[in-house]
């Protein structure tokens with residue numbers, strides 16, 4: 019936070035860069051250069067020497083440097099414990115003595131801000147490092163990323179931002195990315211918050227939707243969805259978990275069992291048995307569980323006549339497309355075949371394991387992902403492109419695999435494409451969408467991991483008129499269905515999605531995510547469609 023007269027900024031920055039080099043440090047200066055004010059973030063190992071000594075040495079020389087350029091150690095923030103000891107570099111002993119005398123008149127007992135400005139504590143006296151061992155050490159490095167500036171408290175939904183939907187719904191600091199980071203930092207410190215299962219940790223993470231928006235939008239890359247998954251894993255490993263972890267966390271497994279007799283399963287879900295069932299499963303009574311399709315996508319695909327020849331493409335069929343919305347898969351096949359592809363599907367059912375990840379059952383998620391990635395690796399080794407339809411699954415393959423499995427698996431997962439990426443990348447002719455007016459709700463994982471710009475470009479080039487909705491739909495997989503989350507889930511949907519669709523009752527609502535479509539149907543009484551369905555419905 020140094021500042022120098024603006025006409026000396028160039029000299030100062032050059033000298034500062036030399037100082038960084040001498041101390042084997044690197045960082046990117048930023049700030050308000052018109053006012054001569056400079057910020058920079060530098061990493062020191064503060065747990066122990068030599069990191070602490072290096073910190074002190076650098077800070078002292080940096081103070082001398084800014085003073086030599088006629089500047090101030092603190093351009094726009096306070097001196098605090100971080101700089102007060104170094105004020106001797108800027109002020110004469112006489113000036114500091116006068117400051118101390120003035121302070122003593124108003125605060126003779128020295129109770130106001132002790133250790134700061136007058137009678138300062140050494141700059142390295144109150145450093146707090148991560149200082150933990152085991153699982154907490156790595157976790158601690160991650161959660162210290164938050165610098166507390168508070169971008170996560172800003173409402174950027176009108177420009178397509180998503181972070182942080184829970185805070186925008188409750189306006190409570192504890193439900194912001196920053197509030198959660200603070201609690202997790204205290205968990206790592208261990209003095210105020212103790213243990214993965216502490217009530218403070220549980221309360222701060224309870225309303226996190228695991229939407230991943232912070233991973234994309236927080237300037238320092240705080241990734242609360244991953245931290246929440248890790249915390250739940252540590253907190254519940256080897257214990258009896260909350261009912262929703264078994265019911266919703268294992269939903270793909272239960273859905274596959276129920277899909278053997280879909281009519282019977284749907285009848286049970288619509289019967290008086292559903293109420294007690296939801297109670298047992300930790301599901302909010304106001305939530306309806308989506309019905310299973312009469313025929314799965316895989317059953318339809320394998321029963322169809324031999325597909326036309328063409329360039330091979332592997333369609334990665336997720337559980338939700340397969341069992342709940344096979345019409346999305348059928349539309350994708352039509353679009354891909356029209357583009358000249360010969361569509362294949364994996365030999366066995368696939369899953370990305372997201373419901374296990376978000377409920378902190380990471381070992382099981384790894385098992386599922388290893389299996390899926392090995393199936394994909396076979397296809398990719400022959401150069402066959404792989405395309406996924408459910409954005410949250412593509413997001414796991416492109417993002418979480420790197421966190422959960424090894425580098426080879428991460429490379430395989432990273433190559434999975436969205437439908438828009440495949441179609442625009444290969445330069446295929448697109449259907450004419452002139453006259454189509456669509457309200458588009460990008461899935462929050464699509465926004466955070468893959469980015470939605472390719473979809474926007476495809477739609478624009480095809481002639482569609484798009485209103486892009488920011489924010490999260492509020493359902494976010496298991497979150498909105500869990501008991502205790504319904505009101506916040508509704509408030510989030512009311513923040514951007516529902517007002518946007520109400521404003522344009524005649525528009526197509528484009529929602530690639532199964533969660534978003536479910537939320538829209540249940541709360542907005544409108545049916546959203548997948549990009550594949552929009553494209554398949556138009557002639558080339």
Ligand code: SF4
Nearest residue numbers: 164165167168170236
């Ligand atoms: S979580 Fe990210 S955006 Fe929020 S205060 Fe911390 S660094 Fe800033």
Ligand code: SF4
Nearest residue numbers: 182226227229230232
């Ligand atoms: S994952 Fe989403 S809800 Fe959770 S802290 Fe990040 S932005 Fe907020």
